[in-house]
Amino acid sequence: MSDRRVRVRFAPSPTGPLHMGGVRTALFNYLFARKHGGDFLLRIEDTDQTRYVPGAEEYIVESLRWCGLVPDEGPGFGGAYGPYRQSERKDIYAGYARQLVASGWAYTSFDTPAELDAYRAEAEAAGRTFSYGPATRMGLRNSLSLPASEVQRLTGAGEPYAIRFKMPEDLDVTEEDLIRGSVTFNTRELDDKVLFKSDGMPTYHLANVVDDHLMEISHVIRGEEWLPSLPLHILLYRAFGWEETRPRFSHLPLILKPQGKGKLSKRDGDKMGFPVFPLLWKDPETGEHYRGYREDGYFPEAFLNLLALLGWNPGTDQEIFTLAEMATSFSLERVVKSGSRFDPEKARWFNRQYLQKKSAQELARLVVPILYAKNITVTLATVVAVVEEIKERCDFVGDFWEQGRYFFEAPAEYDEKAVSKRWKPGIPAAVEEITGLFSTATVWEAAPLKEEFSAFMNEKGYHFGDVMNALRICLVGGNVGPDLFRICELLGKAETLARLSTALRKLGPGH
RNA sequence: GGUCGGUUCAUCUAAGGGUUAGGAUUCAAGAUUUUCAUUCUUGCCAUAGGGGUUCGAAUCCCCUACCGACUGCCA
Numbered sequence: 040m041s042d043r044r045v046r047v048r049f050a051p052s053p054t055g056p057l058h059m060g061g062v063r064t065a066l067f068n069y070l071f072a073r074k075h076g077g078d079f080l081l082r083i084e085d086t087d088q089t090r091y092v093p094g095a096e097e098y099i100v101e102s103l104r105w106c107g108l109v110p111d112e113g114p115g116f117g118g119a120y121g122p123y124r125q126s127e128r129k130d131i132y133a134g135y136a137r138q139l140v141a142s143g144w145a146y147t148s149f150d151t152p153a154e155l156d157a158y159r160a161e162a163e164a165a166g167r168t169f170s171y172g173p174a175t176r177m178g179l180r181n182s183l184s185l186p187a188s189e190v191q192r193l194t195g196a197g198e199p200y201a202i203r204f205k206m207p208e209d210l211d212v213t214e215e216d217l218i219r220g221s222v223t224f225n226t227r228e229l230d231d232k233v234l235f236k237s238d239g240m241p242t243y244h245l246a247n248v249v250d251d252h253l254m255e256i257s258h259v260i261r262g263e264e265w266l267p268s269l270p271l272h273i274l275l276y277r278a279f280g281w282e283e284t285r286p287r288f289s290h291l292p293l294i295l296k297p298q299g300k301g302k303l304s305k306r307d308g309d310k311m312g313f314p315v316f317p318l319l320w321k322d323p324e325t326g327e328h329y330r331g332y333r334e335d336g337y338f339p340e341a342f343l344n345l346l347a348l349l350g351w352n353p354g355t356d357q358e359i360f361t362l363a364e365m366a367t368s369f370s371l372e373r374v375v376k377s378g379s380r381f382d383p384e385k386a387r388w389f390n391r392q393y394l395q396k397k398s399a400q401e402l403a404r405l406v407v408p409i410l411y412a413k414n415i416t417v418t419l420a421t422v423v424a425v426v427e428e429i430k431e432r433c434d435f436v437g438d439f440w441e442q443g444r445y446f447f448e449a450p451a452e453y454d455e456k457a458v459s460k461r462w463k464p465g466i467p468a469a470v471e472e473i474t475g476l477f478s479t480a481t482v483w484e485a486a487p488l489k490e491e492f493s494a495f496m497n498e499k500g501y502h503f504g505d506v507m508n509a510l511r512i513c514l515v516g517g518n519v520g521p522d523l524f525r526i527c528e529l530l531g532k533a534e535t536l537a538r539l540s541t542a543l544r545k546l547g548p549g550h
Numbered sequence: 551g552g553u554c555g556g557u558u559c560a561u562c563u564a565a566g567g568g569u570u571a572g573g574a575u576u577c578a579a580g581a582u583u584u585u586c587a588u589u590c591u592u593g594c595c596a597u598a599g600g601g602g603u604u605c606g607a608a609u610c611c612c613c614u615a616c617c618g619a620c621u622g623c624c625a
Contacts, residue, residue, distance in 0.1 A: 052625045236623040267620040385575045432587045504584040519586040
């Protein structure tokens with residue numbers, strides 16, 4: 040087992056969009072596979088026909104691709120252990136379920152869902168919980184309680200039945216979880232889980248064990264919500280006689296919502312202003328839209344990076360990692376056990392780190408489409424120059440417009456606060472003089488402009504700050520932005536002069 | 551309710567019996583930027599509570615509290 044090839048799987052159910060917690064699970068599986076030179080597979084767990092959501096599987100695949108977590112095997116990815124969609128493996132599960140019935144590890148049950156619902160309601164009314172298990176199974180309609188002839192008759196009559204696991208009555212099941220250490224369960228508390236449904240499909244429990252075995256999965260890395268069914272899965276491997284080769288288990292902590300209680304859920308994003316899904320998702324039933332990290336302007340590397348640090352750390356102070364670096368530093372031992380609260384502020388910080396590392400060239404290519412959408416056509420070189428100036432004030436590509444729109448369009452209005460603070464008596468006259476000075480400039484570049492300006496200011500004895508801030512208001516509309524003379528240079532002489540004179544006209548005399 | 555898991559600054563986390571309990575984010579202050587943002591510096595802020603064990607506990611044990619997951623012919 041120890042020298043076995045590492046093979047891990049990400050096994051989502053296509054019942055909706057992939058949650059960021061799911062992406063993290065995929066990431067940790069991916070990192071583990073890369074770290075150990077193993078295989079990362081994608082398996083679609085679509086055994087519940089009633090919960091099929093159109094587009095969900097495509098969404099999952101597209102999300103993984105966007106993140107760069109490309110499976111080595113999976114539906115559409117090839118691999119020697121396929122098919123990788125459980126609905127396409129339908130035929131193989133029944134035999135395994137029957138094998139368990141034959142060996143006495145399982146039995147057939149004829150109770151209908153309606154009957155079971157009634158038992159549950161009844162128990163609940165009496166303040167107890169109904170459990171289909173050792174204590175109750177003999178009083179229910181199954182191949183254990185019914186005479187063999189009756190069982191024969193029912194099956195012969197085509198009565199639908201499910202196959203349930205026959206949970207041992209009082210057995211301690213202990214497993215060494217790679218993240219949590221030793222965990223022990225007593226089967227007393229467990230029930231006879233359905234393994235094979237009356238609709239001919241296996242449940243998750245049967246399918247995941249059979250498939251993990253058949254696909255030679257060496258390590259199961261999944262969410263904490265699976266911990267309670269771990270003893271069942273362990274027992275299934277035992278029942279099949281697969282204990283020697285069965286995978287090792289690790290259960291990842293949950294991602295909690297930023298404020299309040301509970302795990303992060305799909306509504307939290309809209310309420311708190313951040314995405315919980317990797318990609319934009321349009322709910323095909325309700326038509327509702329859920330924002331995505333991609334559409335919100337996050338870089339996939341940043342998204343992955345922030346996800347990785349949510350529940351894992353390398354034990355050093357390093358926080359920024361490439362995927363490859365994460366893979367080399369990754370280990371399950373360094374995954375924390377407790378749930379982590381997601382912090383949108385830190386997420387923003389991560390994206391900023393990645394944005395700052397990108398060149399102006401790279402960023403400009405992302406900004407051009409934004410400008411284009413606003414019917415602004417400029418050369419790439421101009422965009423590069425602008426990006427260069429304002430990049431450090433941006434966290435997201437989308438910030439470039441807010442931070443730099445004045446490079447592409449004259450201010451439609453002037454910031455009131457700035458005007459009342461800076462547009463004082465005497466200032467307009469000085470601005471007019473500067474306009475005159477600039478109109479005679481021969482070399483329209485930041486450095487010489489600044490020199491001429493400074494010389495003029497000294498000669499006149501004007502206050503630098505006052506005049507510069509006033510000029511800034513005229514050119515950008517407020518007291519923001521990079522170096523004033525760089526702005527002049529990028530705007531060009533004609534545009535600069537035009538903005539100065541419109542401002543003079545619109546703002547009127549100082550007050 | 552039961553079972554299982556968890557609990558270090560507001561948040562993500564480090565410290566696997568011996569540190570002034572460290573870093574990051576947020577926040578605040580100062581510097582720089584004749585603007586704003588950035589950047590830099592500094593600061594604020596934590597071992598859930600109670601018992602043990604030990605010369606010594608954030609670390610090991612027990613109890614309590616709180617939080618979470620699960621408790622379906624869902625995954």
